[in-house]
Amino acid sequence: MKIRDLTYFSKLASLKNFTAVADYFSVRQPTITMAVKRLEREFDTTLVLRDQSHQSILITPSGHQLLKHAHRIIDEVELTNLDMAALNQEQVRFGLPPIIGHYFFPKAASRLAQAGLLSQLAVTETGSGELLTALEDGKLDIALLGSTHSLNNSLLNATLLAKHHFKIIVSPKSHLASQQKIAFQDLHDEKFIMQTEDFVHPTAFGALNKFSFINPNIIYKTGDITLLKNLVHENVGIGFLTETALTPQDELVSLALTDSFQPEFLISLVFRQSQLPSATQKKVIDILIQALRTDSYHQ
């Protein structure tokens, strides 16, 4: 099996025309015919039906099976090229979601600056979900990500840096302001200012709703945490926010949840299992872990 044959075949499946595939790769048409024949001979099967009224080709079930693997192999080959190229690079492509970037990452910034590494970071700032995809696609080297579940899997290496709690935040003027803690189900009649879907907050909020059998009113959604805090401060509604983002300057009251089941805001340092960190990357990773890891999660 040749990688090149797989790319020819994969393109054939999408273009459905031998000549077009040949043009695409700047080769002659019989090259594509031969490539498909090689694969068909190797696996002793028919991958493509060509006679079918001659309008277009048809991929057989065996063909579809091979395509599934072909895509995985081609993707891995692309990642290989990206990673091998990135190896000689000094720049570290770094993903940072807004909350973690504003309230958590700064604790490590001075140590990175000391080591002369802050300037090497090419930072992408967007939601954790998007960063996760970029990481998996080889577009980022390292990211700090927020999540409710562990991100460790066969693709990604995730080091847990901190587990933060989600809090209920209310205005000092709110009727809840005198309390220190509250059960989530007691909030069923409250109006919430919620984060947009690129935050993990709506997911955690949904899980709490499910477990408490309530469904409070969300009156406004925003991706701007400062705006959210201001709206809560003005008592327009109450908020649901990880303690990560809370500072004394907010002039907000935060209530702990008393529920035994609680989603947590996990902050992890994530990189691909398949990417061996470069020297620079290794330094960044070490400093971030040292500076940001909460003691209780040292292993």
Next chain:
Amino acid sequence: MKIRDLTYFSKLASLKNFTAVADYFSVRQPTITMAVKRLEREFDTTLVLRDQSHQSILITPSGHQLLKHAHRIIDEVELTNLDMAALNQEQVRFGLPPIIGHYFFPKAASRLAQAGLLSQLAVTETGSGELLTALEDGKLDIALLGSTHSLNNSLLNATLLAKHHFKIIVSPKSHLASQQKIAFQDLHDEKFIMQTEDFVHPTAFGALNKFSFINPNIIYKTGDITLLKNLVHENVGIGFLTETALTPQDELVSLALTDSFQPEFLISLVFRQSQLPSATQKKVIDILIQALRTDSYHQ
């Protein structure tokens, strides 16, 4: 990049000797030298240091990076070969853990037999964890698996068939036998008969311990559910068991847990994302889903 060069290089990394690799693949030694050179030229880097006191070779950091990808690519190629070969086969390699096999799968067996498919199943019966690995390694086509968390990921396609509850089972002679339900933390002084680690029960039990801040005494572990039931029946201890495995014939009392957080026993039909089911496999999958899926989980 050629797959063959990657396999040569990968073997070189483990054997650490060009000549030995050549012998392994029944080619001459310069072939290996050339293969490594091709890769080094393609990625414009040094992958292997050969002069180092001439005792053994040394893989450079770039070499290690390439190795990581090489292994992933080689694994995928192996899976491809397995899947393409399995495509023409009538036999379906089917994984079935003991509890699901005894208490849950029989509901589908008659319909499989009707369709003449029961005899096509090559059944492997072992713990869910082992079956999961076998599935990922391409040694199984389909499995029914028990788990506490969803098994869906980038490798596996999992269809949820049922969510069962974990119950506390006690002897009719037990002092708990008059109750219908109980909070887990009230069991802190009880003695438990527990399943061995190849079951999901110890994991779920551990999660409940953690949430309830208790740590009950486990006096015996067994992989034999009938023995476990007998021991509980004789009031040697109490048990923690998915309702899947409970039948009226057991003469046991089962108590529901009242906790708001409860792990669940998920039963899923699982196969690899990358394996396109053969005609026979498709039939088996359809019948299993139709016969076993609990109504509330139709999508």
Next chain:
DNA sequence: TGTTCTTATAAATTTATTTTATCACAGCTG
């Protein structure tokens, strides 16, 4: 019916890989 668009085939060509033969180097050993 001839034109066009398609893929297949076969021979020639080009490119790539492997082998053969040999060299160079280092570590051991008598």
Next chain:
DNA sequence: CAGCTGTGATAAAATAAATTTATAAGAACA
């Protein structure tokens, strides 16, 4: 220290494989 052994590199020759060129064959379509 000379000679043996085991290691990998190199260059030319041989082999193998992929691609191109040129052409055929089939179907759709005007």
